[in-house]
Amino acid sequence: MSSITSTQVVSLSTQAPRPLPFWRRWLRKIEWRLLLLPLIGLVLWQGWALLAASGYYADFIVPHPDTVWTRLQERWADGSLVTHVAVTLREALSGLFIASLIATALGYIIARVRIFDYLLTPYLIFLQAIPVIAISPLIIIWFGSGLASKVVIAAMITWFPMMIATIVGIRNVSPNLREMMRANAATHWQIFRHLEIPSAMPELLGGLKIAVTLSVVGAAVGEFVSAREGLGYLVMYGRGISDTPTVVLAVLMLTVVSLVLYSLVAMLETSLLSWRKAGKP
Amino acid sequence: MIHTQTAILHADHIHHTFTAANGQPIPALEDVSLALVPGTFTALIGPSGCGKSTLLRILAGLVKPISGQVQFGGLALDRPQRQISLIFQKDNLMPWRTVFENIELPLQLAGVAKTEKEQRVAHLLYVTGLLGFENQYPAELSGGMAQRVAIARGLINEPDVLLMDEPFGALDALTREQMGQELLRIWATTQATVLMVTHSISEAVFLADRVLVMSPRPGHIIREVHIPFARPRGIELLTDTTFTQLAAQIRAAIH
Ligand SMILES: Nc1ncnc2c1ncn2[C@@H]1O[C@H](COP(=O)(O)OP(=O)(O)OP(=O)(O)O)[C@@H](O)[C@H]1O
Ligand SMILES: [Mg+2]
Numbered sequence: 001m002s003s004i005t006s007t008q009v010v011s012l013s014t015q016a017p018r019p020l021p022f023w024r025r026w027l028r029k030i031e032w033r034l035l036l037l038p039l040i041g042l043v044l045w046q047g048w049a050l051l052a053a054s055g056y057y058a059d060f061i062v063p064h065p066d067t068v069w070t071r072l073q074e075r076w077a078d079g080s081l082v083t084h085v086a087v088t089l090r091e092a093l094s095g096l097f098i099a100s101l102i103a104t105a106l107g108y109i110i111a112r113v114r115i116f117d118y119l120l121t122p123y124l125i126f127l128q129a130i131p132v133i134a135i136s137p138l139i140i141i142w143f144g145s146g147l148a149s150k151v152v153i154a155a156m157i158t159w160f161p162m163m164i165a166t167i168v169g170i171r172n173v174s175p176n177l178r179e180m181m182r183a184n185a186a187t188h189w190q191i192f193r194h195l196e197i198p199s200a201m202p203e204l205l206g207g208l209k210i211a212v213t214l215s216v217v218g219a220a221v222g223e224f225v226s227a228r229e230g231l232g233y234l235v236m237y238g239r240g241i242s243d244t245p246t247v248v249l250a251v252l253m254l255t256v257v258s259l260v261l262y263s264l265v266a267m268l269e270t271s272l273l274s275w276r277k278a279g280k281p
Numbered sequence: 282m283i284h285t286q287t288a289i290l291h292a293d294h295i296h297h298t299f300t301a302a303n304g305q306p307i308p309a310l311e312d313v314s315l316a317l318v319p320g321t322f323t324a325l326i327g328p329s330g331c332g333k334s335t336l337l338r339i340l341a342g343l344v345k346p347i348s349g350q351v352q353f354g355g356l357a358l359d360r361p362q363r364q365i366s367l368i369f370q371k372d373n374l375m376p377w378r379t380v381f382e383n384i385e386l387p388l389q390l391a392g393v394a395k396t397e398k399e400q401r402v403a404h405l406l407y408v409t410g411l412l413g414f415e416n417q418y419p420a421e422l423s424g425g426m427a428q429r430v431a432i433a434r435g436l437i438n439e440p441d442v443l444l445m446d447e448p449f450g451a452l453d454a455l456t457r458e459q460m461g462q463e464l465l466r467i468w469a470t471t472q473a474t475v476l477m478v479t480h481s482i483s484e485a486v487f488l489a490d491r492v493l494v495m496s497p498r499p500g501h502i503i504r505e506v507h508i509p510f511a512r513p514r515g516i517e518l519l520t521d522t523t524f525t526q527l528a529a530q531i532r533a534a535i536h
Contacts, residue, residue, distance in 0.1 A: 041530045077519070089367070174373075176369070176371055176373050177375060179343060179373075180369060180373040181390075182361055182370075183341050183343055183361050183366075183367045184345060184386065184387045184390050184438075185360070185361045185362060185363045185390070186390050190390055194386070194389070195375070196391070198375070198377045198378075199375075199377070201377075207287075269490055273377075274375075275376065275377045275378075275418050275420075276419070278376075278418030278419075278421050279418060279419075279420025279421045280420070
């Protein structure tokens with residue numbers, strides 16, 4: 001079919017306008033959210049302040065939000081807040097990164113090669129059944145009380161959801177599309193790159209959403225057991241000196257870190273999976 | 282009689298049997314031989330479940346038959362080839378790729394340069410009437426449009442052999458006629474060898490040089506009807522008496 005392209009030369013508008021009818025409708029929804037979200041936060045904040053000011057609970061039990069705010073300002077001023085956040089973030093993300101590499105590789109071969117599924121899966125489930133929190137002191141003994149032990153604990157808590165997401169994602173790849181790729185003489189690498197990865201992307205991102213918040217939990221758990229810095233350490237430190245506002249501050253910061261990481265993955269999801277909005281009313 | 286040495290794709294005494302989930306053997310093809318002469322258009326017709334799709338998979342090198350051999354260009358076919366294009370019964374489009382990106386896929390896999398890819402996709406968008414839809418996703422297309430995207434993807438590689446499994450199955454009667462004529466027009470500009478499965482007798486007679494009729498499962502070729510009409514063929518052929526006679530012959534062979 002040598003002459004097929006030469007018979008007609010058609011110019012293609014490379015950027016044909018893609019109508020986005022859902023855009024306006026979304027904008028309206030977002031406006032509502034923008035109003036409601038801070039409102040709910042304000043109500044909760046005021047509820048907390050009222051409860052603390054009522055004098056019903058001691059300041060040691062329920063500290064006033066203003067005290068927590070003061071602690072935040074202090075720790076912001078001396079730079080220790082940023083350090084603790086950075087330490088925990090580094091531990092969590094390093095653990096998540098290592099776990100993702102191992103878990104996606106394991107998940108892929110388990111999904112694709114039956115014998116690996118048969119041989120590995122029972123042991124991997126056994127591994128997952130060990131409560132990470134219970135063995136974290138052991139991890140500290142083995143890996144010391146520095147960065148390494150926290151990374152290991154964060155990895156141990158995040159690998160399983162990532163592996164399951166990979167297995168489900170790869171098993172869900174349409175056999176018809178596989179056959180189509182094979183009919184086009186695609187190599188294994190091309191099938192991996194152009195079919196398996198994009199097809200499994202929704203599941204992979206779903207797994208990452210779970211894993212990213214768990215990674216912060218993992219880092220904090222490690223810091224509870226033994227650490228000299230990090231938000232988990234700050235919780236224990238505040239408890240140690242009976243300064244509940246510091247404990248509350250550290251917990252809030254852990255929550256914020258989790259939320260920010262989750263939102264980043266959610267944003268990644270929105271941009272990578274924009275095609276899923278197509279054809280929906 | 283066709284001489285096998287002139288054939289570009291040639292199947293020799295193909296047998297194929299599937300094994301059902303309960304272990305029971307399902308004979309699908311029984312002693313099927315056929316030879317496709319370069320540049321000809323062959324239609325394959327037969328009752329549902331007689332093994333047409335299976336035969337196309339074997340001819341595309343996707344399935345290895347239990348016994349028998351397929352030769353492509355004189356060599357044993359042991360894996361899918363870029364020069365053989367298979368358009369599936371289902372559109373098999375990637376939902377995460379736009380129309381443009383779906384059509385482009387075979388060129389991308391073959392490592393064709395960007396400008397050439399764009400030129401060829403643009404031409405096929407025009408030919409298949411999809412111009413203006415290149416940035417839509419498959420979920421936004423009608424069944425017929427999706428099938429046209431699949432046809433465009435099958436043609437984009439400029440294959441030597443085009444195997445089509447009911448490519449117009451998802452189209453309404455009117456579009457189907459139009460696409461049939463369009464296919465003939467595209468085909469006339471190429472040297473491709475076509476084997477097309479269809480359920481429509483008149484479509485087979487209208488499009489093909491030769492119609493092969495298959496028996497119910499296990500399928501084998503029970504009849505070969507030559508279609509003598511000159512090309513280009515117009516729609517008025519449908520009322521021609523020879524046309525009606527040929528169609529009646531094929532209908533009789535099926536039942
Ligand atoms: N993967 C498979 N496993 C088991 N049996 C199969 C498989 N594929 C096809 N068959 C059986 O082989 C026979 C032929 O199937 P095939 O899809 O080739 O038929 P067909 O002629 O294309 O039918 P249709 O016109 O309905 O598309 C059918 O009876 C079917 O049940
Ligand atoms: Mg079929």
